Structures are given as structure tokens and as C-alpha cells.
Amino acid sequence: DAGVIQSPRHEVTEMGQEVTLRCKPISGHDYLFWYRQTMMRGLELLIYFNNNVPIDDSGMPEDRFSAKMPNASFSTLKIQPSEPRDSAVYFCASSPFRGLYNEQFFGPGTRLTVL
Amino acid sequence: AQSVTQLDSHVSVSEGTPVLLRCNYSSSYSPSLFWYVQHPNKGLQLLLKYTSAATLVKGINGFEAEFKKSETSFHLTKPSAHMSDAAEYFCVVSVLSGGTSYGKLTFGQGTILTVHP
Numbered sequence: 185d186a187g188v189i190q191s192p193r194h195e196v197t198e199m200g201q202e203v204t205l206r207c208k209p210i211s212g213h214d215y216l217f218w219y220r221q222t223m224m225r226g227l228e229l230l231i232y233f234n235n236n237v238p239i240d241d242s243g244m245p246e247d248r249f250s251a252k253m254p255n256a257s258f259s260t261l262k263i264q265p266s267e268p269r270d271s272a273v274y275f276c277a278s279s280p281f282r283g284l285y286n287e288q289f290f291g292p293g294t295r296l297t298v299l
Numbered sequence: 300a301q302s303v304t305q306l307d308s309h310v311s312v313s314e315g316t317p318v319l320l321r322c323n324y325s326s327s328y329s330p331s332l333f334w335y336v337q338h339p340n341k342g343l344q345l346l347l348k349y350t351s352a353a354t355l356v357k358g359i360n361g362f363e364a365e366f367k368k369s370e371t372s373f374h375l376t377k378p379s380a381h382m383s384d385a386a387e388y389f390c391v392v393s394v395l396s397g398g399t400s401y402g403k404l405t406f407g408q409g410t411i412l413t414v415h416p
Contacts, residue, residue, distance in 0.1 A: 226406065226408050226409060229403070277343075290343040292342045293341075
């Protein structure tokens with residue numbers, strides 16, 4: 185298995201532009217997670233899906249952020265409009281269901297820089 | 300509420316010496332605990348996990364961790380550090396997400412391990 189795949193690996197954009205990050209989870213995993221990592225705030229859970237349905241989006245910072253999972257093999261995280269404070273590394277992770285003892289498998293991340 | 304505290308933000312050791320990364324957790328019930336490692340510019344990789352089957356858990360690359368309920372600790376150790384161990388390490392507790400039976404991960408702030416030749 186190729187693991188969790190994220191694209192692009194690096195994104196540089198200007199303030200106000202729309203940014204779309206993409207994720208392909210491991211086949212057969214029921215859960216998909218989007219995280220953001222910054223020096224100041226560490227690793228934060230933004231949203232997670234179960235069987236393509238958003239379960240908890242309480243970590244999404246504001247309405248500029250949206251996430252979709254149209255099918256079991258693809259998810260997007262969109263920022264519109266982007267701001268410099270959105271600069272961070274965004275990770276996607278997937279997990280099979282194992283109740284309390286779930287292990288999440290992380291992708292390599294997308295490093296976003298908003299100028 | 301469940302939480303996890305990593306007691307050291309940075310740890311520096313010499314190659315060949317033991318490694319100790321400390322983690323304390325807070326949980327109202329028997330938790331599930333993990334250690335993840337993140338090498339520079341890479342994603343997070345699972346080192347080991349505690350699932351109540353045994354209190355001493357062995358992971359990859361010679362790491363192990365001991366669950367001590369009386370001390371609410373889950374410290375990560377390795378007998379002999381290698382240069383390739385230099386990375387950031389995260390202690391993680393699994394929390395049952397409200398209204399579901401799925402454990403949502405709560406990450407510690409991370410400990411950066413530096414290994415000197």
C-alpha cells in the first residue's frame with residue numbers, strides 16, 4: 185500500500201487566493217482526519233470524517249475553511265480566501281475503526297505558505 | 300477531560316547513551332496511549348501503542364514505553380541512542396469522541412530529541 189497520499193507537497197500563494205489541499209486515504213480505512221501543525225499551536229485536529237460523512241468540525245478555525253469527502257478515496261481541504269496566518273503544515277491521516285485503540289496513519293503533509 | 304503533558308520540550312543526548320522522554324496523562328478512565336515520531340519534513344509515524352494488554356510496550360527501532368497507572372505516566376525509553384533517532388516525539392492519548400465509540404487522538408506538545416555524536 186502506498187500509504188496516505190497528499191498533494192501538493194508545497195504550496196505558495198498570495199493572500200486572498202483560494203487554496204485546495206488534497207488527500208487520498210489508505211484503502212479500506214473508515215476514518216479520515218485533517219490536522220494543522222504550527223510552531224505556536226502544535227498539532228490541531230481540524231475535522232474528521234467517518235464513511236465520508238463529517239463527524240466533528242469543531243476544530244475548523246473559521247468559515248474560510250471547508251472540507252469535503254465526495255467518496256472513500258478522496259478528500260479536499262479548501263481555504264478561501266487565504267490569509268498569511270493560515271501558513272502551516274497540513275496533514276491528512278486515515279484510520280480503520282478500532283474503537284479506543286485506533287491508530288492513525290499520516291500522510292507526508294502539505295506545507296502552505298501564504299504571502 | 301483527557302489530556303497529555305510532555306514534560307520536556309527538548310532533550311539532548313550523546314550517541315550510545317540512554318533516551319528518556321517523559322509523558323504524563325490525565326484520563327477519567329483507562330486510556331489508550333501512543334507515541335508517534337516525526338522526522339524533519341516528514342509525516343508522523345507510530346512508534347508504539349498501549350492497549351491495556353501489557354504495561355511494558357515494545358515499539359519499532361528499539362523504543363519501549365511503560366504504562367504506570369499509579370503515576371499516570373507513559374515514558375518513552377531507548378537503551379542506546381542512534382543519530383537517526385533525532386526527531387520530534389509526540390505522546391498521544393485516545394479519547395472517546397462524544398456520543399461515539401471512536402477514540403479521537405489528543406497530542407502532546409512534542410519533545411525534540413537531539414543526538415550528539
